Structures are given as structure tokens and as C-alpha cells.
Amino acid sequence: MxxxxxxxxxxxxxxxxxxxxxxxxxxxxxxxxxxxxxxxxxxxxxxxxxxxxxxxxxxxxxxxxxxxxxxxxxxxxxxxxxxxxxxxxxxxxxxxxxxxxxxxxxxxxxxxxxxxxxxxxxxxxxxxxxxxxxxxxxxxxxxxxxxxxxxxxxxxxxxxxxxxxxxxxxxxxxxxxxxxxxxxxxxxxxxxxxxxxxxxxxxxxxxxxxxxxxxxxxxxxxxxxxxxxxxxxxxxxxxxxxxxxxxxxxxxxxxxxGWALGLDGPRRVGVRMAAGGAGVDGAGAGGAGGRPAGAATTADEAAVVLSVDAALQLFPAAQAAVDASGLGAAARGCLEDPRVARVASPEGGAPAEPALEEAPDWDVLVHEPLCPAEPGRRPDPAAASELLLRLERAGVETLVLTAGGEPDGAGPVREVGRLTGVRGRRREARGGTATTLTLPVQRLGWAPVGEAPDLEGWWGGWA
Incomplete structure (x- = not known):
């Protein structure tokens, strides 16, 4: 044979x-x-x-x-x-x-x-x-x-x-x-x-x-x-x-x-963002619309716009899909960017996960708006690119980001974001398992935007 x-x-x-x-x-x-x-x-x-x-x-x-x-x-x-x-x-x-x-x-x-x-x-x-x-x-x-x-x-x-x-x-x-x-x-x-x-x-x-x-x-x-x-x-x-x-x-x-040119073809990063954490309670297994139990519920339109802006500064060549169903005209206008797709997700949850054939190397799911934790600090695209490579070299195929609990005391620990590599999804589709790492989002220098973000200060560079 x-x-x-x-x-x-x-x-x-x-x-x-x-x-x-x-x-x-x-x-x-x-x-x-x-x-x-x-x-x-x-x-x-x-x-x-x-x-x-x-x-x-x-x-x-x-x-x-x-x-x-x-x-x-x-x-x-x-x-x-x-x-x-x-x-x-x-x-x-x-x-x-x-x-x-x-x-x-x-x-x-x-x-x-x-x-x-x-x-x-x-x-x-x-x-x-x-x-x-x-x-x-x-x-x-x-x-x-x-x-x-x-x-x-x-x-x-x-x-x-x-x-x-x-x-x-x-x-x-x-x-x-x-x-x-x-x-x-x-x-x-x-x-x-x-x-x-x-x-x-x-x-x-x-x-x-x-x-x-x-x-x-x-x-x-x-x-x-x-x-x-x-x-x-x-x-x-x-x-x-x-x-x-x-x-x-x-x-x-x-x-x-590189990591800045938004070329056609396969994507390194795709970002999916729920409706700013607004209007979705955390009840039930996993929460409505795919949101984890305990997710925040009070972020506003400014938080959504700020978080999208921060995400695209971190991953300049990414394609972002944002649930815009609850946003007003001014907020939707701020998302008129060729890298942003405004979608209406079922039950106000996150936009649907892309099919495997169209999946980026890394799918970044943001459950509630995030930004750099330190006032005046801005995202570092080179550092973000290196982080993804470090995860790959370590064999990590899913990174779960959490917030809350000690030491910040902001309620129970909750999932605020998740990075899923296409390699792990492929292996799961063949009946295997993906290697998962859970990490407080603060360890990466990020934090939830909160209830009253300073959008003007973010754009101005002092918040």
C-alpha cells in the first residue's frame, strides 16, 4: 500500500x-x-x-x-x-x-x-x-x-x-x-x-x-x-x-x-463589539446575545465610539463590526469609517462570529467598551502585534480578558473581552480543543470605559 x-x-x-x-x-x-x-x-x-x-x-x-x-x-x-x-x-x-x-x-x-x-x-x-x-x-x-x-x-x-x-x-x-x-x-x-x-x-x-x-x-x-x-x-x-x-x-x-495597511485578502484582526454594554442584562447562562453573565449594562454612546476608536488605534488594519442598533445619529456618524461595519445584532448582542473561511487570524470580541487604563496613554499597535505573536508562540488559541473583583473592587469578576485565534477554531471544528488563557484586562493596561467617559478628553489627549 x-x-x-x-x-x-x-x-x-x-x-x-x-x-x-x-x-x-x-x-x-x-x-x-x-x-x-x-x-x-x-x-x-x-x-x-x-x-x-x-x-x-x-x-x-x-x-x-x-x-x-x-x-x-x-x-x-x-x-x-x-x-x-x-x-x-x-x-x-x-x-x-x-x-x-x-x-x-x-x-x-x-x-x-x-x-x-x-x-x-x-x-x-x-x-x-x-x-x-x-x-x-x-x-x-x-x-x-x-x-x-x-x-x-x-x-x-x-x-x-x-x-x-x-x-x-x-x-x-x-x-x-x-x-x-x-x-x-x-x-x-x-x-x-x-x-x-x-x-x-x-x-x-x-x-x-x-x-x-x-x-x-x-x-x-x-x-x-x-x-x-x-x-x-x-x-x-x-x-x-x-x-x-x-x-x-x-x-x-x-x-x-506590516500592521497598518488595510489590504484586501486575509485579515490579521477583526473586532466585534456589542451595543456598548447597554440594554443587555447578564441573566442566564452566558447572558443574552452571547454576553457573559455579569457583564456591565450602563455604558453609553460615547463609550461605544471611544472604544471603537481605541480598538482601531490598537489594530489600525482591523475590520470592526459594531452593533449600532441603539445608537443615535451623531454616534452613528462618528462610526462612518471604511473599517467599521455598523450592524444590528439579534437581541442586542455582539455581531455574529465570522465563518471559518472568512475568519481573521484573531477575532477580538469586546463585551463592554474598553480603553487604556492610564489617562493620556494611547494604544501601541506594535506592542499589540507582538502580543498576538507571543500568544501564538506559547500555543494560546483563546485569551479571555476579565475585569472586576480584587484589587479594584468593582463587583464580581466578569468577562469583558475575548481573543479567539482561527487555529483554535479550526482544531475545534476537527473535534480537538483550543488552549485557553484567562487574564485580567488590567494586566494589559486596559480597563472598562465606565459610565461617564470623557470623549472630549480622549480625543484631546488628556483623558
């Missing part, structure tokens, strides 16, 4: 494919457990597959419409039979133990994504007959990219990954369980040209709750240096800038678009 499908994009490089076939024939994983799918990106002649290989091989082809490695990988994955997809670039040379090391986690865990270790060898050694598993000639090993080494070290081999860790997922040595690959949507076939498609897929895998790992023992060699080392620096920067401009509309993480 085929458990693993090795998927390789190909374009008119028969010598490279022959070397890869030989390396796969030397794998310690039994040949009956894996197959090879060669996805030809429009070569003028199809690749030649020799007879007598110990593993099965199939070739799929697409038309030559430009450099479409992402579409080729997607095509190969659709044709594959394995429950684990091991993507290798066509010029990679896996060591004999590569497949066993790369596939161990994905074979056990349907949410697993593994990035192997790509090492670099002088092409002259390969041309002279060197193959993985043999000793390297003196001086033949080239340096690995420092940014990858540093990234894996900082994230503890991706065990402490966050939304920005997509940068350390490279398709040259990528192995992924089919279940999470298909849930994420697979490689995007619309990419044309060099680079970006693996990072975009990695971002979607992350949002789906994938467990990322860098497995150092899964080693494959690339003849020559990586892209940055083999290109003219000016040309390389232009290529990378074009890639960055494309990815900015596809990845919500701050490393892809």
Missing part, C-alpha cells in the same frame, strides 16, 4: 531527474511504501523514466504557460495516492534516510507539516559523481543560508512558531499530511514566476492549525547556493520585492504587510 507520494516539479532537466531517481532508489524506506509523481511544467519533451525502478512512478503534465512550479505541485498532489505528500524540488538530492525522517510525524499526525534540512553542495562534486550517503570531498560543502539557521533556532525548530514562521517553510524539502494539505487548499496554481507559493501555502496551513516542525535529520542536498547566493544582489532584491508585493495581499502576518 502506498503511504507516501513524493511530488517533484520538473522542467527539462533530465540529468537532475536521473540523479533524484537514483537517490530515491537508495532510500531506507521500503520502496513499496512510496511512489514518485513527476509533475512536468510544460517541457518540450516529457521526462524519461527508466525501467526497473523499485518504486512506482507516474508522470503528469501541464501546458507551458510560464514558470508555474506551484501549479505543477498542485497537479502532482491531485494525482498522488499517498496519505503523506513529500514535496521535493527537482534538483534536490535526498540522503538515504530522508523519507523515513521527513515522513515519521505526518504518518502519525494528520495535522503535521515537516520542513527538512536543505544543505548545499558544490555542483562540481555532483558532476564528478558524488551522491548522498557518500563522504563529501574536501571543500565541497557550501554554507547554508544564515536566515534559515537563525529562524529554526529562534523558533526551537518551529515548536514555538507563530504567524510569521511561514518564512521558514520551503517547498524544496516540504512534507505534509494530506488531510491538512487539502483542508488548507493546497498549492495555489495562480502563481507564475519565481517564489512565494510555499510561503503562501505555509500561511494557510498555519491558519488551519497545522503543527510545524523542522526535522534536521531529513537532509537533502541542493547543488549550488540558494537563490540569494547565486543571483546578482540588485536583481535578487527586485525579484524578492515583486514576491513581497504579491504576498502582501495573500498573507495577514505583519512580516508580509
Amino acid at each position: 502506498t503511504e507516501v507520494s513524493v511530488v517533484v516539479p520538473y522542467y527539462e532537466d533530465q540529468d537532475g531527474l536521473d540523479r533524484l531517481l537514483a537517490a530515491l532508489a537508495r532510500q531506507t524506506m521500503p520502496a513499496q511504501r512510496f511512489e514518485l509523481v513527476v509533475a512536468d511544467d510544460g517541457s518540450s519533451r516529457p521526462p524519461r523514466i527508466p525501467d526497473g525502478l523499485p518504486f512506482g512512478v507516474r508522470v503528469v503534465r501541464q501546458a507551458d504557460l510560464g514558470f508555474r512550479a506551484s501549479a505543477a505541485r498542485a497537479l502532482g498532489a491531485r494525482a498522488a495516492a499517498g496519505r503523506v505528500l513529500a514535496f521535493l524540488d527537482g534538483d534536490m538530492l535526498p540522503e538515504p534516510g530522508y523519507l523515513e525522517a521527513a515522513c515519521a510525524l505526518p504518518l502519525k499526525d494528520p495535522e503535521s507539516v515537516v520542513v527538512g534540512r536543505r544543505r548545499h553542495v558544490d555542483p562540481r562534486a555532483v558532476e564528478a559523481g558524488w551522491a548522498p550517503g557518500a563522504g563529501l570531498p574536501a571543500g565541497a560543502e557550501l554554507e547554508e543560508p544564515a536566515w534559515l539557521i537563525d529562524g529554526y533556532a529562534q523558533t526551537k525548530d518551529l515548536r514555538r512558531a507563530d504567524a510569521t514562521s511561514y518564512r521558514f517553510v520551503i517547498s524544496a524539502v516540504l512534507t505534509v499530511a494530506r488531510q491538512i494539505y487539502e483542508e488548507a487548499g493546497g498549492f495555489d496554481p495562480s502563481f507564475v514566476g519565481y517564489g512565494g507559493e510555499d510561503w503562501e501555502l505555509a500561511s494557510r496551513l498555519w491558519r488551519c492549525g497545522a503543527r510545524l516542525r523542522h526535522v534536521r535529520e531529513a537532509v537533502a542536498w541542493q547543488p549550488g547556493e540558494d537563490f540569494g547566493g547565486r543571483e546578482d544582489p540588485v536583481r535578487a532584491r527586485r525579484v524578492k520585492n515583486a514576491e513581497a508585493l504579491t504576498l502582501a495581499g495573500k498573507i495577514a502576518a505583519p512580516t508580509a504587510r
Whole structure:
């Protein structure tokens, strides 16, 4: 039974494919457990597959419409039979133990994504007959990219990954369980040209709750240096800038678009706000309209406007949905902002939670109006962005914010807000559980707005 499908994009490089076939024939994983799918990106002649290989091989082809490695990988994955997809670039040379090391986690865990270790060898050694598993000639090993080494070290081999860790997922040595690959949507076939498609897929895998790992023992060699080392620096920067401009509309993480531009595409943060805490009692399990028991009931229109303003200062690129059903014309006019959707929520509760397909990385639900606790203090967007990354690195998928009780003595402890990560929602949808942390909102320097907020003072900077 085929458990693993090795998927390789190909374009008119028969010598490279022959070397890869030989390396796969030397794998310690039994040949009956894996197959090879060669996805030809429009070569003028199809690749030649020799007879007598110990593993099965199939070739799929697409038309030559430009450099479409992402579409080729997607095509190969659709044709594959394995429950684990091991993507290798066509010029990679896996060591004999590569497949066993790369596939161990994905074979056990349907949410697993593994990035192997790509090492670099002088092409002259390969041309002279060197193959993985043999000793390297003196001086033949080239340096690995420092940014990858540093990234894996900082994230503890991706065990402490966050939304920005997509940068350390490279398709040259990528192995992924089919279940999470298909849930994420697979490689995007619309990419044309060099680079970006693996990072975009990695971002979607992350949002789906994938467990990322860098497995150092899964080693494959690339003849020559990586892209940055083999290109003219000016040309390389232009290529990378074009890639960055494309990815900015596809990845919500701050490393892809900063945290201030309100671009189309996936959102990093969405804010939902109930009707200012007004007109909803806290009776019953969870309160009316989804409000927790004990929620405040006395905030006014000024509090709603102040809280929305504070939230958008904290998350400048967020989209906010506000229950405006109880607001007067002047207050509604203050919310005439393209980032704010005024909605009428059932029973005066919070606006509905977005569908998973449209959910931001973080959904911020505000049960009662909040603002910085210290007079004159203003929200810090950079600090807020870093807080979300810290939560992700710690594996926290839901953050419950509370107020009241000791030491402020303002009544019983109550939930005033909740941050819910899309990764936790995805896992819950698959029958898993999300990791929750409860924290007094004062620990973040925030507090409920209260009954009589000073809106003029807030805007003026003295309150």
C-alpha cells in the first residue's frame, strides 16, 4: 500500500531527474511504501523514466504557460495516492534516510507539516559523481543560508512558531499530511514566476492549525547556493520585492504587510463589539446575545465610539463590526469609517462570529467598551502585534480578558473581552480543543470605559 507520494516539479532537466531517481532508489524506506509523481511544467519533451525502478512512478503534465512550479505541485498532489505528500524540488538530492525522517510525524499526525534540512553542495562534486550517503570531498560543502539557521533556532525548530514562521517553510524539502494539505487548499496554481507559493501555502496551513516542525535529520542536498547566493544582489532584491508585493495581499502576518495597511485578502484582526454594554442584562447562562453573565449594562454612546476608536488605534488594519442598533445619529456618524461595519445584532448582542473561511487570524470580541487604563496613554499597535505573536508562540488559541473583583473592587469578576485565534477554531471544528488563557484586562493596561467617559478628553489627549 502506498503511504507516501513524493511530488517533484520538473522542467527539462533530465540529468537532475536521473540523479533524484537514483537517490530515491537508495532510500531506507521500503520502496513499496512510496511512489514518485513527476509533475512536468510544460517541457518540450516529457521526462524519461527508466525501467526497473523499485518504486512506482507516474508522470503528469501541464501546458507551458510560464514558470508555474506551484501549479505543477498542485497537479502532482491531485494525482498522488499517498496519505503523506513529500514535496521535493527537482534538483534536490535526498540522503538515504530522508523519507523515513521527513515522513515519521505526518504518518502519525494528520495535522503535521515537516520542513527538512536543505544543505548545499558544490555542483562540481555532483558532476564528478558524488551522491548522498557518500563522504563529501574536501571543500565541497557550501554554507547554508544564515536566515534559515537563525529562524529554526529562534523558533526551537518551529515548536514555538507563530504567524510569521511561514518564512521558514520551503517547498524544496516540504512534507505534509494530506488531510491538512487539502483542508488548507493546497498549492495555489495562480502563481507564475519565481517564489512565494510555499510561503503562501505555509500561511494557510498555519491558519488551519497545522503543527510545524523542522526535522534536521531529513537532509537533502541542493547543488549550488540558494537563490540569494547565486543571483546578482540588485536583481535578487527586485525579484524578492515583486514576491513581497504579491504576498502582501495573500498573507495577514505583519512580516508580509506590516500592521497598518488595510489590504484586501486575509485579515490579521477583526473586532466585534456589542451595543456598548447597554440594554443587555447578564441573566442566564452566558447572558443574552452571547454576553457573559455579569457583564456591565450602563455604558453609553460615547463609550461605544471611544472604544471603537481605541480598538482601531490598537489594530489600525482591523475590520470592526459594531452593533449600532441603539445608537443615535451623531454616534452613528462618528462610526462612518471604511473599517467599521455598523450592524444590528439579534437581541442586542455582539455581531455574529465570522465563518471559518472568512475568519481573521484573531477575532477580538469586546463585551463592554474598553480603553487604556492610564489617562493620556494611547494604544501601541506594535506592542499589540507582538502580543498576538507571543500568544501564538506559547500555543494560546483563546485569551479571555476579565475585569472586576480584587484589587479594584468593582463587583464580581466578569468577562469583558475575548481573543479567539482561527487555529483554535479550526482544531475545534476537527473535534480537538483550543488552549485557553484567562487574564485580567488590567494586566494589559486596559480597563472598562465606565459610565461617564470623557470623549472630549480622549480625543484631546488628556483623558
